[in-house]
Amino acid sequence: xxxxxxxxxxxxxxxxxxxxxxxxxxxxxxxxxxxxxxxxxxxxxxxxxxxxxxxxxxxxxxxxxxxxxxxxxxxxxxxxxxxxxxxxxxxxxxxxxxxxxxx
Amino acid sequence: xxxxxxxxxxxxxxxxxxxxxxxxxxxxxxxxxxxxxxxxxxxxxxxxxxxxxxxxxxxxxxxxxxxxxxxxxxxxxxxxxxxxxxxxxxxxxxxxxxxxxxxxxxxxxxxxxxxxxxxxxxxxxxxxxxxxxxxxxxxxxxxxxxxxxxxxxxxxxxxxxxxxxxxxxxxxxxxxxxxxxxxxxxxxxxxxxxxxxxxxxxxxxxxxxxxxxxxxxxxxxxxxxx
Numbered sequence: 001x002x003x004x005x006x007x008x009x010x011x012x013x014x015x016x017x018x019x020x021x022x023x024x025x026x027x028x029x030x031x032x033x034x035x036x037x038x039x040x041x042x043x044x045x046x047x048x049x050x051x052x053x054x055x056x057x058x059x060x061x062x063x064x065x066x067x068x069x070x071x072x073x074x075x076x077x078x079x080x081x082x083x084x085x086x087x088x089x090x091x092x093x094x095x096x097x098x099x100x101x102x103x
Numbered sequence: 104x105x106x107x108x109x110x111x112x113x114x115x116x117x118x119x120x121x122x123x124x125x126x127x128x129x130x131x132x133x134x135x136x137x138x139x140x141x142x143x144x145x146x147x148x149x150x151x152x153x154x155x156x157x158x159x160x161x162x163x164x165x166x167x168x169x170x171x172x173x174x175x176x177x178x179x180x181x182x183x184x185x186x187x188x189x190x191x192x193x194x195x196x197x198x199x200x201x202x203x204x205x206x207x208x209x210x211x212x213x214x215x216x217x218x219x220x221x222x223x224x225x226x227x228x229x230x231x232x233x234x235x236x237x238x239x240x241x242x243x244x245x246x247x248x249x250x251x252x253x254x255x256x257x258x259x260x261x262x263x264x265x266x267x268x269x270x271x272x273x274x275x276x277x278x279x280x281x282x283x284x285x286x287x288x289x290x291x292x293x294x295x296x297x298x299x300x301x302x303x304x305x306x307x308x309x310x311x312x313x314x315x316x317x318x319x320x321x322x323x324x325x326x327x328x329x
Contacts, residue, residue, distance in 0.1 A: 002208070010202040011195050071193040074155070074177030075186055075245060076207055 006083060011069070015060060019087045022056040023094055044099035053091040057084055105132050106169065108252045108283040109185070111154050114163035116146075116307075123149050124160070125307040131252050131285035136278045138294040139287040140324075141304030147287040148190060150304070151256050155180060155187045168251075184251035188258060192237055196230030200240050203229075209247045219243035220269060234261040242270060246277060253277065255286035259293065271297050291324050 006012055030052055031041035039045075061080050064070050070080050107130035116124040124146050131137050139147050152158040154165055156175035165175045168183070177187060194203055200221060204212040216222045221243050224232055229240055238261055245253065258274075259267045274297065278284050288294050294301065301312045303324065312323050 005206060005208070009206040010198050011206060014195070014197060067196070068189070068191050068193040069195050071177065071187060071189055072195060072203070075181045075193075075248065077178055077182030079176075079178040 006078065007086060011072075012083070012086075015064075015084065016087065016090070018063065019056060019060055019084075019090065020094070022059055023091055026052045026056050027095065027098065042098050042102040044096055049092060049095050053088055056091065057081070057087065060084060060087075105134065107131060107166070108133050108168060109154065109254075109285070110166045111150060112164050112166070114150060114153050114165075115161045116149055116153065116158065117161055123307050124153070124163075126163070127304070127307060127309045129154075129285065129302050129309055131254070131283035132300065133251070133283045134278055134281050135299040136274055136284045136286070136297060137300040137302065138298035139285065139302045139304055139309070140289065140291055140294045141287075142289055145304045146307040147289075147304055148256055149307075150309075151187070151189070151254055151287060154254060155185070186245035186248055186250035186253045188241060188245055188253070188255040190256040190260065192229075192241070194229045194237070194241055194244065197228050199224075199226045199228055200244065201225050203244050204247060207248060212247055215243055215247045219246075219273065220266075235263055235266055238262055239266055239270070242273070246273065250282060252283045252285070255284065257288055258286055259288070259290075267293075291320060295320070 027042070030048060034041045034043070061084070064073070064080050073080055073083060110128070110130035112128050114124050114127045115122070127146065127150050129137075129139055129150060139150070141147050149158060153160045153163070154175065155177045157177065165172045167175065167180060167185075177185075181187070200216065201212075209215070216225055219239055219242065221236070221240050224236060224240070229237055232240060238258070242255075242258060259270050262270060274284055274286070278299070295315055301315045302309045303312050315323055
């Protein structure tokens with residue numbers, strides 16, 4: 001399995017869509033808790049972003065396992081956590097962009 | 104005799120105080136179809152899950168191409184030539200066979216689809232297929248990867264008789280090309296016609312069965328000590 005083929009694949013694109021939805025949900029929850037704590041809701045806090053990103057990836061991997069798609073990935077030699085690594089910078093880019101727009 | 108491409112030895116698994124696997128042994132030999140036959144609940148699926156690293160055994164070892172694996176994992180095994188076909192649907196239901204194949208480096212997929220007789224639904228999402236069509240599509244995808252070892256849990260389940268015959272034919276074809284095939288089934292008579300080698304499984308323990316092609320079924324299958 002080569003990276004370019006994986007990144008272009010319909011399966012990766014479907015995970016990308018799910019991840020963006022998870023990111024939006026994570027952003028909403030983070031903004032809500034930040035408001036409760038009296039912090040700017042959409043500010044970029046690297047450690048918090050890292051923790052939320054880990055939770056989003058954990059949820060996505062749970063979905064993948066539930067659908068037995070980890071077996072599909074395993075059969076083509078892909079480890080789910082490694083296959084989803086390209087989503088990590090996406091989380092930071094999206095959160096950074098929102099913080100920049102709202103500042 | 105050819106050395107096994109993959110084996111599980113002395114595998115023990117206990118769950119909730121119940122011994123699921125008791126020093127089970129099974130292997131897959133290149134160029135042969137090996138069957139693991141046993142009733143539902145005898146431990147076949149658990150043994151397969153141990154072999155591919157989806158369940159950690161309490162004891163025992165898994166060997167892959169002559170090397171003992173400390174922690175077997177399906178991505179590692181898949182990369183080095185294993186095809187694992189579990190008894191549950193495992194293709195992405197919203198994608199078609201063609202979209203699945205596009206993820207791999209397989210070029211002659213049209214010929215493979217023709218060979219497996221799945222061309223009629225190549226571009227349909229696999230989630231919209233009947234159970235039999237889906238099983239056949241899963242097998243086509245796995246064998247398109249040209250595996251060295253194929254581990255198949257009830258590959259002919261839900262297949263129509265015609266498709267079942269096709270699968271048996273394909274298993275023989277791949278075995279002749281040198282693929283080591285290990286498959287689990289509980290249809291003893293079908294296994295007798297398909298397999299070259301056989302392990303019988305009961306209460307989590309396995310035993311090799313010799314001469315199963317010629318001896319009456321009752322002599323070797325129901326004679327398991329209880």
